[in-house]
Amino acid sequence: MQKDRFRAMALLLFVSAFLFFLFLGNHPLLEPDEGRYSEIPREMIERGDFITPTLNYVKYFEKPVLHYWLTALSFKLFGYTEFASRFWPALLGVLGTAVTFWLASSLYGTRAGFFSGFILATSWIYFAIAQINIIDMGVSVFMTMALAGFFLGATGDRRCFLLFYGGMALATLSKGLIGIVLPCAVAGAWILATRNWKVIRKTLYGWGILLFLGLTLPWYIAVCLKNPEFFHFFFIREHFLRYTTRIHDRYEPAWFFIPILLAGGVPWTAFWVRPLLGVRESRERLYLSLWFAIIFIFFSLSSSKLIPYILPVFPALSILAGHKLDRYLTHPHADGIATELVMTTLLMGLLSGALIAYPFFQDRFSAGVLLRVTVPLAGTLLLTLFATWASWRKHRTNAVVASLFIGALFTCLALKGGFAFYGTFLSAKQTAEIIEKARQPGDMIVSYEDYDQGIPFYLKTRVVLVNWLGELEFGSKIGDQSEWFIDRETFMKRWESNRHMIVIFREKRYKDMLAKGVGNMRVLGRANDAVVVTNRPEEGAQ
Incomplete structure (x- = not known):
């Protein structure tokens, strides 16, 4: 039995790794997320500061630090490449299928475990996010670890609660308080629904609590001591205000995640619909259904919605679908x-x-x-x-x-x-390549009324931003940033000075500048909607 389980796990890991790592580094970083989440750890390495995250060299506190640390490690191992940037989401994606296998096989047997892990790996949304450098894969995997650890600890070996607390700690270091709130909400709802009050005392596992505190507190304390402005921005603005208001302009209707679920689960969507309706069949199915429902409702009620937020529900749905297919093979007529x-x-x-x-x-x-x-x-x-x-x-x-x-x-x-x-x-890679071929020491790199996150990553330099703040607004107000965040008037003064500049315009903005009669604009190249222009005359020109 153990040998069969090991073989199934090995096959699942091989298939998942093949799917996620194949051609992983063959395409450039996608804007804006991959540029952002590659540049922050690159700057950490350059500055030698692994406590305070910065983006384009200003403080950036929208997310905790774990994802940046992992990406920085892969950069040290593999260099500043697209493969290194995406290495951890892919590896964590493989780990997520393994944890799903472990939980499903513990509940329903080895074959159901393999089916569940395979279904997760090949669900469109999971497959895609495993190959994009964003934080959400890590959050999903760590929550899966926590929720698997809770159920197996509650129904069996108490030491599994170490995984519950460890998973919550890693999720909290990845995306903040939801790393605690959502696993505890699922666990609490299951205890309430089953009235298994003894589990509460069992869950309060001393070693697990110490593990959670030991993993989370050092960085949170260090970043607060080093940056007094962190606490309010991160815990108040990025948690409570982000959830309850439209501060990030990411509002979507309450039904936003329904089509994401349907399309993101392809080709397996239909196989978890009916199992969700049979929540009373067993405590296992009840737990998986609560796992799905609480996370789905939580994010559906949020004022800030993005597609990857819903990823943590898919391990539970995959187990329901895997169990359904396993039952079909065993009883094809009874479980058609x-x-x-x-x-x-x-x-x-x-x-x-x-x-x-x-x-x-x-x-x-x-x-x-x-x-x-x-x-x-x-x-x-x-x-x-x-x-x-x-x-x-x-x-x-x-x-x-x-x-x-x-x-x-x-x-x-x-x-x-x-x-x-x-x-x-x-x-932004093509744009960066145009700049790299033309720039000379001392050239100022400028982005006009827009900002591609990948530019500083590919050029390994800071970019001056004209009439644009975006998500850098908070950091732009800390310290003297007047040389790096400028208005149109200041830009024109610099343009007409002897300071050599290479400027990225969007096509429309470039045409506006031409229409205004701005002179000395030499086009270095175009990439998609970007026009790269310099005020430096061609070599040899008088």
């Missing part, structure tokens, strides 16, 4: 999946149609170019449906599951093309 296949056909059919039609209803890219990405993806979805239904009609249960699994793999591989495509259009 005809309803799930019909739902899958409807969802994947609609997605396929949308993927084929979308290129003709947008004007940002050439339809022919975009079809090279969308048609293979739509094709894999349709082929998966065809193979699955063909196997189902012949009552070949193993072939049905195999068709779904193979189709999921090829669908994920088809999705890889999307990264390469959007990396061409959503990256």
